[in-house]
Amino acid sequence: MKKAIVVCGATATGKTELAVRCAAALNGEVISADALLVYRGLNVGTAKPTESERAGIAHHLIDVADPTDRFSVSDYERLALPVLERLLAEGKTPVVCGGTGFYLNALLYRRTLGGAPADENVRRKYQTVAEEKGKGYLHGLLREVDPVCAEKLHPNDVKRVIRALEIYETTGKRKSEQNDAPTPRFPFLAVAFDYPREELYARIDRRVDEMMRRGLVDEVRGLLRDGVPEDAQCMQGIGYKEVVEGMKNGYNQSIMSDIIKKNTRNYAKRQLTFFKKTENLHRLTPGDMQSAVREVIRLYDD
RNA sequence: GGCGUCAUAGCCAAGCGGUAAGGCCAAGGUCUGCAAAACCUUUAUGCCCCGGUUCAAAUCCGGGUGGCGCCU
Numbered sequence: 001m002k003k004a005i006v007v008c009g010a011t012a013t014g015k016t017e018l019a020v021r022c023a024a025a026l027n028g029e030v031i032s033a034d035a036l037l038v039y040r041g042l043n044v045g046t047a048k049p050t051e052s053e054r055a056g057i058a059h060h061l062i063d064v065a066d067p068t069d070r071f072s073v074s075d076y077e078r079l080a081l082p083v084l085e086r087l088l089a090e091g092k093t094p095v096v097c098g099g100t101g102f103y104l105n106a107l108l109y110r111r112t113l114g115g116a117p118a119d120e121n122v123r124r125k126y127q128t129v130a131e132e133k134g135k136g137y138l139h140g141l142l143r144e145v146d147p148v149c150a151e152k153l154h155p156n157d158v159k160r161v162i163r164a165l166e167i168y169e170t171t172g173k174r175k176s177e178q179n180d181a182p183t184p185r186f187p188f189l190a191v192a193f194d195y196p197r198e199e200l201y202a203r204i205d206r207r208v209d210e211m212m213r214r215g216l217v218d219e220v221r222g223l224l225r226d227g228v229p230e231d232a233q234c235m236q237g238i239g240y241k242e243v244v245e246g247m248k249n250g251y252n253q254s255i256m257s258d259i260i261k262k263n264t265r266n267y268a269k270r271q272l273t274f275f276k277k278t279e280n281l282h283r284l285t286p287g288d289m290q291s292a293v294r295e296v297i298r299l300y301d302d
Numbered sequence: 303g304g305c306g307u308c309a310u311a312g313c314c315a316a317g318c319g320g321u322a323a324g325g326c327c328a329a330g331g332u333c334u335g336c337a338a339a340a341c342c343u344u345u346a347u348g349c350c351c352c353g354g355u356u357c358a359a360a361u362c363c364g365g366g367u368g369g370c371g372c373c374u
Contacts, residue, residue, distance in 0.1 A: 011338080036338060046338085074335040102337045113335050123336090152332095157341045160333080167335095178334075238338045262327085267338055273331060 004084065004094040005300060006108065008033070008275055009192030010268040011099050012203045014289065016049045018193070019097035020057050021293045026093040026300065029058040031080055033098025033107060036237045038065045038076070041223055044214045045239035047207065067228040067235075074113055077106045081185075088186060093300075096188070101274040109182035114175060116167040126162045141165060148176035189300050192275060193292070194283035201265050208239075208261045212253055217243055238263045 005028070007019045019030050032038075036046045040063045048062065060083045065071045084107065087094040098104060106113065130138040139155035142164050149164045164175045195203070220243040228235065230244050239260050246256035275281060282299055284292045 034338085035336095070336070072335050073337075077335085100337065102333075102335095102339095105334080109334095111334055116335075118335055154332090154342055157332090159336070159340045163335075175334080180334080182334085233336060233339090236336080236339060240338090264338080269329085270331095270333095270338090274333075274337095276331095277333095 002088055002091060002093055003300065004088070004096055004186060004188040005296065006104065006188050006190040007095060007097040007192070008099060008101070008104055008190060008278065008281070010195070010200060010271045010275075011264060012047075012207045012268070013193040013195055013200065013286065015097050015099065015193075016047075016053060017289060018191075018284075018292060018296070019095045020049070020053065020055050021289065022296050022300075023057045023093065023095045024055065025293060025297055026095075027091075028093030028095045029060065029087055030054075031084055031087075031094055031096045031107075032059060032061040033076075033080070033096050033100055033103045034061075035071070035076075035100040035103060036234060037062045037098070038071050039063070039067050039069070039234045040065065041067050041226070041228075042219070042234055042237065042240070044211050044216050044219050045237065045243075047211070067223055067226075068232055070233050072118065073102055073106045074117070076103045077113070080107050084186075099271050101271065101278075105182070108184060108188060110180070110185050111182055112178055112180050114163065114167045115173070115178055116170045119166055119170050122166045122169055123162055126165050127158075130158050130162070135161075138162070138165075142168075146174040146176050149174065152176075189282070189296070190278055190280060191282045191284050191296055191299070192278075193286045195286045199286070200268060204264045204268060205261050208257055208264060211239060211260075212257050217247070217253060217256070220244060220247070238267055 005019075005022055005026070007015045007022070009015060022028065023030050034046070036042055037048055038061060039046075042048070049059065061076070061080050064079060065075070080103075084094045084096070096104065096107065105111070126138060126141075129141070135155045135158055138158065139150060139153070139161055142153070142161050143150040145168045146164060150161075153160050153164065155161070167173065167175045167178075216239055220240055223235070223240075224230065224244070235241060235244060242256055242259045242263065245251075246259070282295075284295055286292075
């Protein structure tokens with residue numbers, strides 16, 4: 001069975017180019033693992049690979065949702081897994097590429113994701129409870145039905161507390177009892193560029209400048225004009241929410257740009273933390289794309 | 303030159319005699335159906351400098367230094 005290649009790591013480290021080159025060299029196709037690349041119409045703010053950047057390599061899981069959709073990990077898993085399995089069956093090399101660790105884990109490991117579909121009504125109900133009676137009260141509710149899970153969650157972590165309550169309410173089972181060990185679904189080689197922090201931040205700054213130059217503000221304006229609500233899920237993406245907010249407050253592009261840079265740096269740091277736990281992650285020396293590709297191929301053939 | 307006013311962490315800032323709030327930034331971390339989301343933790347043996355009063359001073363007094371404002 002062919003192995004998959006996983007190109008992960010922080011934003012702005014050159015994942016796209018590395019993935020395309022590896023796919024080209026190993027008869028592969030790219031499967032994106034990115035929470036915002038799935039949305040149509042979000043191009044410049046997501047640094048969506050252009051036709052020429054894709055270099056004739058097939059890309060999957062990009063532009064599979066409308067900006068008004070509410071896309072989630074389970075949607076990702078449902079769409080991405082069949083593609084990946086098909087490629088493996090065809091003897092091709094799936095090159096999974098992306099910085100959304102949560103999506104990556106869902107694709108790479110067999111997990112139940114809580115085993116309960118999202119239920120808007122239940123979520124709204126508990127959201128109201130949290131607002132009216134307080135986060136502590138909501139957390140107390142969870143403590144009653146699933147004390148083990150409640151113990152692990154901070155009362156302020158309302159999203160997860162609600163999710164745990166949702167699982168219990170819709171399935172009657174406790175989240176804490178679904179201790180499914182993460183088993184890999186197939187063999188894979190994971191790689192990531194390891195930039196010094198300073199350099200990574202400098203790359204991020206440059207990338208954001210580039211996005212502004214390419215018309216991020218116009219893109220956001222266009223999405224809003226086309227009826228995408230300000231509070232749409234995709235508008236929570238970095239670059240989008242700041243522009244929406246900035247336009248409301250009359251900020252100039254320079255101020256928006258600074259905020260986007262800061263948030264992107266914070267995001268990159270979270271990604272680094274997340275990927276620290278990825279087992280057998282091979283760190284690639286940044287700087288020379290050519291030799292990085294060679295390194296990946298060498299590791300792949302081992 | 304005179305008078306007044308202010309000086310607290312990288313930044314903003316509370317405190318007004320009893321042993322340094324808070325916010326931002328930064329760093330570290332969590333992550334099982336919103337994840338570019340959400341959440342957690344840490345961050346001044348020290349309050350411009352020197353001296354004094356006091357059991358006790360960021361807080362009061364005197365003198366410096368620096369910023370700001372007004373007057374000449």
